[in-house]
Amino acid sequence: MNQADSADSLRAESCRHRDTALDAGAIASLLALLPGWNETDGAIEREYRFPDFDATIGFVNRIAAMANAQDHHPRMEVEYASCRLRWSTHSAGGLTRNDFICAARSDGIHDDGGA
Numbered sequence: 001m002n003q004a005d006s007a008d009s010l011r012a013e014s015c016r017h018r019d020t021a022l023d024a025g026a027i028a029s030l031l032a033l034l035p036g037w038n039e040t041d042g043a044i045e046r047e048y049r050f051p052d053f054d055a056t057i058g059f060v061n062r063i064a065a066m067a068n069a070q071d072h073h074p075r076m077e078v079e080y081a082s083c084r085l086r087w088s089t090h091s092a093g094g095l096t097r098n099d100f101i102c103a104a105r106s107d108g109i110h111d112d113g114g115a
Contacts, residue, residue: 007033010104013097015070021094028079030100037103042087043075044095044103046112050081059083072098072104 009035022030025050031037037046050056060076060083067073075086087099 002056005030005033007104007107008020010034010101011108013101015072015098015101019089019092020096021089021092022096027095030097034100034103034107036107039095042094043086044099045084045086046103046106047084048082049083049104056081056083059110063106066105066109070098070102070105072102
């Protein structure tokens with residue numbers, strides 16, 4: 001983890017397609033920057049809630065556009081008024097910095113109104 005790491009600095013960082021899995025200490029440090037995210041079975045995940053289906057789908061579409069631009073795609077579980085995102089890097093066999101960058105960007109999309 002860099003000294004200047006914050007959720008905002010992660011959000012601004014580009015995915016560099018680093019396939020190096022992070023150690024437990026780095027994962028814990030980065031996870032501390034992202035409230036609402038939890039590590040589960042080699043991935044990080046968070047559930048976002050919305051007032052209705054239109055808002056949920058608007059968020060999903062913005063996540064899809066960001067993920068395509070980064071060439072790094074999450075698992076998404078979409079319900080009427082919620083979406084659970086799960087980031088991991090299969091090629092690295094664990095979590096990478098890219099997962100945390102995309103999680104921070106997901107929070108930014110949600111914080112900007114989601115849709």
